[in-house]
Amino acid sequence: MSLGQKLAPHLPFLRRYARALTGSQSHGDNYVRAALEAIVAAPDGFPQDVDARVGLYRTFQAIWNSTHYDEMEGTGGDADREAIAQARLAGITPLSRQALLLTAMEGFTVADTAYLIETSPEEVEALVADAIAEIDRQTRTDVLIIEDEPIIAMDLETIVRDLGHSVSGVAVTRDEAVAQAHAQRPGLVLADIQLADDSSGIDAVKDILAEFSVPVIFITAFPERLLTGERPEPTFLITKPFQRSTVKAAISQALFFNAATIEA
Known part of the structure; x- marks a missing residue:
């Protein structure tokens, strides 16, 4: 089976993760596209010591951590959403959101999540706890x-x-x-x-x-x-x-990007 065939079943769910992480279909899909382009450009660099799904998400994480696509997409809705998100990052870091979404929405284990975001399992648990604590203080609706x-x-x-x-x-x-x-x-x-x-x-x-x-x-x-x-x-x-944890993560992430819930 080719690498492309191994990755194909996982692409819809990577799009789900990317969209939830960015708060935008177009923004998230651009990151997924960039990850696929990186794999095509250097297939020998694709992680060989893990299964295809974990390797795909690891490649995506590398793109997410190193590339900013706001300039590519211009201004408007996506840029506004990102600005909204940044306004709420005082108490919850992007890494915390990644850890929460990877575990609660995508169903990765703590060990796999640690590999994906290049940290320790103990740090993943701390990041998720931090994210949940901030979510508990989120504006109600x-x-x-x-x-x-x-x-x-x-x-x-x-x-x-x-x-x-x-x-x-x-x-x-x-x-x-x-x-x-x-x-x-x-x-x-x-x-x-x-x-x-x-x-x-x-x-x-x-x-x-x-x-x-x-x-x-x-x-x-x-x-x-x-x-x-x-x-x-x-x-x-x-x-x-x-x-239940998936629904909670999705609700909190959707509200995270909603301008109407930003506290004055």
């Missing part, structure tokens, strides 16, 4: 949940409230979601893709975003379909079945 499966909706409600946020409503159809968003403007939306009446959570979110800007996290059993890098796609994505 109202969350709209768009989910037609009652058990999953209840679980999401519990996670949201455990983080200190409020639930503005739970909608099971597109029309219901839009109506609830208009009735009480949320600060965050958690949206399933397929809804009860065969309507789409994606369409519901499009309708909501046509009225006002709000960060969105999509929830799907088929993440690869929304992580192709070939069209406008979600920045934040959670895979079903999900772990």
